[in-house]
Amino acid sequence: MGGGIGSRFWPFSRESYPKQFIDFFGTGRSLLQMTFDRFNKIIPTENIYIVTNESYADLIKEQLPELKEKQILLEPTRRNTAPCIAYAAYHIQACNPHANIVVAPSDHLIQKEDVFLRDVQKGFDFVRENKALVTLGIKPSRPETGYGYIQSSESTLGEFYKVKTFTEKPNLELAKVFQASGEFFWNSGLFIWNVHTILDAFSRFLPDITARFDLGKPAFNTEKERAFIQENYPYCPNISIDYGIMEKADNVYMLCVDFGWADLGTWGSLYDLGNKDEKENVVLKNSKALLYESTGTLVSLEDPDRMVVVQGLEDYIIAESGNALLICKKTDEQRIKQFVADARMNFGKEYS
Numbered sequence: 001m002g003g004g005i006g007s008r009f010w011p012f013s014r015e016s017y018p019k020q021f022i023d024f025f026g027t028g029r030s031l032l033q034m035t036f037d038r039f040n041k042i043i044p045t046e047n048i049y050i051v052t053n054e055s056y057a058d059l060i061k062e063q064l065p066e067l068k069e070k071q072i073l074l075e076p077t078r079r080n081t082a083p084c085i086a087y088a089a090y091h092i093q094a095c096n097p098h099a100n101i102v103v104a105p106s107d108h109l110i111q112k113e114d115v116f117l118r119d120v121q122k123g124f125d126f127v128r129e130n131k132a133l134v135t136l137g138i139k140p141s142r143p144e145t146g147y148g149y150i151q152s153s154e155s156t157l158g159e160f161y162k163v164k165t166f167t168e169k170p171n172l173e174l175a176k177v178f179q180a181s182g183e184f185f186w187n188s189g190l191f192i193w194n195v196h197t198i199l200d201a202f203s204r205f206l207p208d209i210t211a212r213f214d215l216g217k218p219a220f221n222t223e224k225e226r227a228f229i230q231e232n233y234p235y236c237p238n239i240s241i242d243y244g245i246m247e248k249a250d251n252v253y254m255l256c257v258d259f260g261w262a263d264l265g266t267w268g269s270l271y272d273l274g275n276k277d278e279k280e281n282v283v284l285k286n287s288k289a290l291l292y293e294s295t296g297t298l299v300s301l302e303d304p305d306r307m308v309v310v311q312g313l314e315d316y317i318i319a320e321s322g323n324a325l326l327i328c329k330k331t332d333e334q335r336i337k338q339f340v341a342d343a344r345m346n347f348g349k350e351y352s
Contacts, residue, residue, distance in 0.1 A: 001051055001052075001081060001084055001085075001103065001104070001105050001106060002020050002032055002050050002051065002052040002056070002060065002105075002106035003051060003052040003053040003056065003075055003078060003084065004018060004019075004020070004078075004105075004107070005018050006018040006019030006020065006107065006265075007336065007337045007340045007352075008265055008266045008267070008333065008334070008336050008337060009022075009264075009265075009266070009267065010319075010324070010326065010336055010339070010340045010352075011319060011320070011321040011322060011323075011324035011325070011326055012024075012300070012302065012319060012321045014321075014322070014352065015349075015352055017059070018056075019031060019107055019264070020032040020106040020107045021056075021059050021063060024264070024270065024284075024285070025285070026285055026286070030063055031106060031107045031108075031109075031264060032050075032060075032063055032064070032106045032107075033063055033064065034109075035104060035105075035106045035107075035108065036048060036064055036066075038110060038113055038116070038117070039102070039104070039120075041113070041117055042117050042120065042121065043102075045066050045067070046068075046071070048067070048071065049071050049072075049073055049088055049091065049092065050064070050067065050071065050072050050073065050106070051073045051075065051084045051085075051087060051088050052072065052073070052074065052075065053074070053075050053077075053078060054074040054075060054076055057072060057074055060072050070221070073087055073088060073091055073229075074226070074229070075087070075229075075233060076229065076230050076233050076234060077233065077234045078238075079233065079234075079236045079237070079238050079239075080238050080239050080240045081240045081241045081242075082202075082206060082209065082236075082237070082239045082240055082241045082243075082244040082245065083209060083233065083236035083237070083238075083239075085103055085191075085198070085241050086199075086202055086206070086209045086210070086213060086236070087213075087229065087233065088101075088103075089101065089195055089198050089199055089202070090199070090213050090216075090217070090220050091220050091221060091225070092195055093195045093199065093220070094217075094220035094221035095221050096195075097195065097196075098194075098195070098196075099194070099195045100124050100127055100128055100192070100193070100194050100195070101192070101193055101194070101195055101198065102120055102123065102124070102190070102191070102192045103190065103191040103192070103193075103241075104189075104190050105189050105190075105263075107263070107264050107265065108188070108189075108190075108261065108262065108263055108264060109260075109261070109262040109264050109273065110259055110260060110261060111259070111260025111261075111262075112258075112259040112260040113259070115257075115258070115259040115260075116257075116259035116261075119136065119255060119257045119259060120192065122159065122255060123136070123192035123255060124192060126157075126158070126160055126192075126253070126255075127192055127193050127194045127197065128194065130157065130253075131194070131196075131197050131200075131251060132157075132160070132193070132197065132251050132252070132253045133191065133193050133197060133198065133201060133245070133246065133249055133251055133252045133253070134160065134191065134192040134193060134252075134253050134254070134255060135150060135163065135187065135188070135190070135191055135192075135246065135252065135253075135254050135255075136188045136190040136191075136192075136254070136255055136257045137150045137152070137161075137185030137186065137187065137188065137254040137255065137256050137257065138185055138186040138188050138256075138257060138258075138261050139185055139186075139256060139258065140175075140178065140179045140184065140185065140186050142179070143172060143175035143176040143178070143179050144175060144186065145169055145170060145171060145172055145175050145334070146169060146263075146265065146266055146268070146269075146334065147169065147186045147187060147263065148166060148167060148168050148169060148186070148187035148242060149166070149167045149170065149175075149178050149184045149185065149186060149187060150163055150165075150166055150167075150184065150185045150186075150187050150254050151163070151164040151165040151166075151167070151183050151184050151185075152164060152183055152184075152185065152254055152256070157253065159255060159256075160253040160254065160255050161253060161254045161255075161256065162252070162253055162254075163246075163252040163253060163254050164183075165247075166187065166242055166246055166247045167184075168242070168243075185254065185256060187242065188257070188261055188263070189263065191241070191246075197251070198245075201245045201249050201251075202245065204248075204249075205244060205245050205248045205249065206237070206239070206244045206245065208236070208237055209236050209237065212232050212235060212236065213232070215232070216228035216229075216232060266333050266334075266336075267298055267300075267317045267319060267328075267330070267333055267336075268317075268330055268333050270282075270284065270298065270300075271298040271317075271330065274298065277291075279291065279294065279295045279296075280295055280296045281294060281295065281296065281297045281298070281299070282297075282298045282299070283298075283299045283300075284298070284299065284300040285300060285301075286304055287299055287300055287301040287304075287308075288301065288304070288305075288306065288307040288308070289301070289307070289308050289309075289310060290307070290308075290309045290310070291310045291311075291313075292309070292310070292311040292312070293311055293312045294310050294311065294312060294313045294314065294316075295314050295315070296314055296315040296316075296330065297310060297313050297314070297315065297316045297317075297318065298316070298317050298318065298319075298330070299318045299319075300318070300319045300320070301319075301320045301321075302320060302321040302322065303320070306320065308320075315329060315330045315331065316328065316329055316330060317329075317330055317333060323350065323351060324343070324351055326339070340352050
């Protein structure tokens with residue numbers, strides 16, 4: 001899944017060039033390319049599909065020239081993750097009616113790739129034998145309010161726990177309770193299932209999507225697919241896979257994993273991964289910064305020739321890119337989406 005705007009990483013991530021296309025770590029590979037490289041170790045190139053907004057088609061082709069045009073599934077409008085996943089599932093079913101599928105966001109960091117790929121293979125083996133929807137759960141290391149949570153039950157099939165509940169981003173007090181209980185895990189947004197199992201779930205819980213896509217079944221994996229999607233996709237409900245299916249289905253199982261996962265959705269996640277000085281400050285990507293009487297602060301500058309002096313700040317984000325500078329409390333980073341919306345409304349779309 002590579003069609004998001006990534007507004008919480010503003011001002012680096014912009015609508016015209018969102019975070020999945022950015023090389024945050026100076027490795028020469030963007031987050032999207034790193035995700036492709038990771039899966040390409042166990043999945044043939046021809047079996048990898050990118051679902052993205054049609055405005056990013058050229059960026060995908062530029063960054064992943066290995067992919068054929070039919071492997072880039074273009075959304076005419078954003079409709080959240082459920083329609084995106086349904087689109088991919090219908091397309092894949094037309095290519096291989098027995099396919100097992102792993103669904104992954106394009107902006108995650110995986111530090112232990114060998115462990116990750118081993119866990120994905122465990123998931124493939126499980127869904128090949130069981131009509132289950134599998135999610136990968138991360139043991140929480142802190143009371144995080146920016147992630148969804150999965151509650152496990154005592155019922156198991158091998159290493160896989162049956163899921164009791166899904167909870168969207170909790171407040172801080174509830175997140176503390178979740179972490180202390182030992183029953184709750186971060187929702188990684190990584191899913192594994194058989195194509196029949198997920199399409200059955202769509203039929204049960206999101207029939208508005210399947211009723212429309214079923215009409216176009218003959219078109220999938222043909223030249224007519226694009227025209228069908230252009231006409232029908234905008235009518236799909238705007239809903240996430242978590243709300244639409246995972247919270248309602250009774251065949252959801254979780255594999256508890258530990259492969260050094262980070263959802264690079266926020267500046268705070270980059271701060272957590274960064275090299276900290278003696279005052280717990282983080283300066284990213286060769287940025288030039290001098291910090292005085294400052295603690296727990298993140299600095300990221302796009303221009304390698306620009307230098308910043310910071311004095312007297314505690315737990316702040318300072319990020320400069322293009323025509324915008326962000327100075328924001330780390331504890332308020334969930335408000336960045338609103339900051340971007342306000343900047344666009346007051347000063348024009350060139351700031352969003």
